[in-house]
Amino acid sequence: MEMQNLQLIVPGIFLILLVIEIIVARKKQRDVFIVKDSLSNIGIMIFSNTVLKTATLAWTVWLITLITPMQLFSPEKSLLTFAIVFVATDFVYYWYHRLSHETPFLWSMHHTHHSSQAMNFTTAVRLNWVGKFIGPLFYLPLIIIGLPAEYVFGSLVLGLLYQLFLHTEFLPRMGWFEGKLLNTASAHRVHHGCNPIYIDKNYSGVFIFWDRLFGTYQAETEQVQYGTTDGFIGYNPLSIQFGAMIRYGKRRIAQLNRVIQSV
Numbered sequence: 001m002e003m004q005n006l007q008l009i010v011p012g013i014f015l016i017l018l019v020i021e022i023i024v025a026r027k028k029q030r031d032v033f034i035v036k037d038s039l040s041n042i043g044i045m046i047f048s049n050t051v052l053k054t055a056t057l058a059w060t061v062w063l064i065t066l067i068t069p070m071q072l073f074s075p076e077k078s079l080l081t082f083a084i085v086f087v088a089t090d091f092v093y094y095w096y097h098r099l100s101h102e103t104p105f106l107w108s109m110h111h112t113h114h115s116s117q118a119m120n121f122t123t124a125v126r127l128n129w130v131g132k133f134i135g136p137l138f139y140l141p142l143i144i145i146g147l148p149a150e151y152v153f154g155s156l157v158l159g160l161l162y163q164l165f166l167h168t169e170f171l172p173r174m175g176w177f178e179g180k181l182l183n184t185a186s187a188h189r190v191h192h193g194c195n196p197i198y199i200d201k202n203y204s205g206v207f208i209f210w211d212r213l214f215g216t217y218q219a220e221t222e223q224v225q226y227g228t229t230d231g232f233i234g235y236n237p238l239s240i241q242f243g244a245m246i247r248y249g250k251r252r253i254a255q256l257n258r259v260i261q262s263v
Contacts, residue, residue: 010161011049017164018121024170025120032169036235038122043237044112045125048132056132063136064149073146082155085147087207089139089155094210096138097203100131104248109134111244117227119192124167129241159205163188179219183208186220193224 025032048056075081100110112128139156143149163183165171171185178184183204191202201218204210211217233243 010157010164011045013161014045014121014125014164017168021121021168021170028170030169032118032120033122034116034118037116037118038120040235040237040240041116041122041126044127044129044240045122047237048125048127048129052129052132059133060136060153063140064143064153067140067144068149070144071146072144075146075148077148077151081148082151085142085151086155086158088142088147089152090159090204090206091210092139092142093156093159093205094203094214096135097205098200098214098216101200101203104251106134108245108248111228112240114192114228115233115240115244116192117232119167119169119189119224119226121164121167123192124164126240130245162206167192173220179208179212179217181209182206187211187217189224190218190220192226194227194229195222195225197221198224199229 022033024030097110100106109128109131112131113123113126116123116126136153139152142152166183166185166188168185169189173186174184178186183202183206187202187204187208190198193199198218201216202208202211203216208217230244233239
């Protein structure tokens with residue numbers, strides 16, 4: 001299945017899941033939606049899938065075209081090759097995701113995804129627009145090694161589709177399976193928590209064993225408080241997208257001014 005086809009399927013699956021979640025929330029009388037927040041998230045998704053879509057696809061294709069001549073190897077395309085690429089892509093995702101929390105510049109963009117104070121399927125599509133141009137850069141080394149570009153970005157889209165299912169409060173802990181092989185909704189709720197014990201935990205995309213391997217796994221042991229430690233950012237999509245980036249830019253300018261004044 002081509003990457004473009006996958007990108008068309010994801011919004012459809014999102015809408016189906018959202019309708020199901022709304023029905024379940026009403027039946028269980030659970031208030032998991034903040035209406036203004038959810039509308040902002042959907043608006044962000046619509047802008048990404050309409051106005052930005054052509055630009056992000058063109059950018060990714062240009063990058064692939066640019067580095068394809070640099071490939072070191074050319075493995076045979078097969079199911080085994082795709083399986084290897086899928087695991088390798090998920091490994092890179094773990095480190096890109098981790099750096100997005102631990103590096104101020106990247107966090108200023110990833111902050112968008114974590115600034116919601118609710119956890120539901122609309123939170124999954126609350127993604128930074130600028131980040132859509134930065135993210136592909138981290139997967140280029142896989143292509144330079146020789147892994148097929150369509151396998152790499154196809155794996156990435158599949159991984160993000162899997163993670164869509166993790167953004168909900170209605171999937172419980174998975175018993176003995178929890179924290180062993182695959183990422184779960186419980187583990188991802190932890191990742192979105194700003195509780196002290198939950199901060200910077202559970203970076204994995206599909207395979208939770210990356211967190212086990214690198215010491216960043218945390219089980220869900222207390223009620224999750226969603227959001228970021230710097231407080232509520234509002235419901236304006238532009239503030240959600242650029243608020244943290246603007247604050248980061250101001251801090252960097254202030255630091256630069258202090259350096260200049262000290263010379």
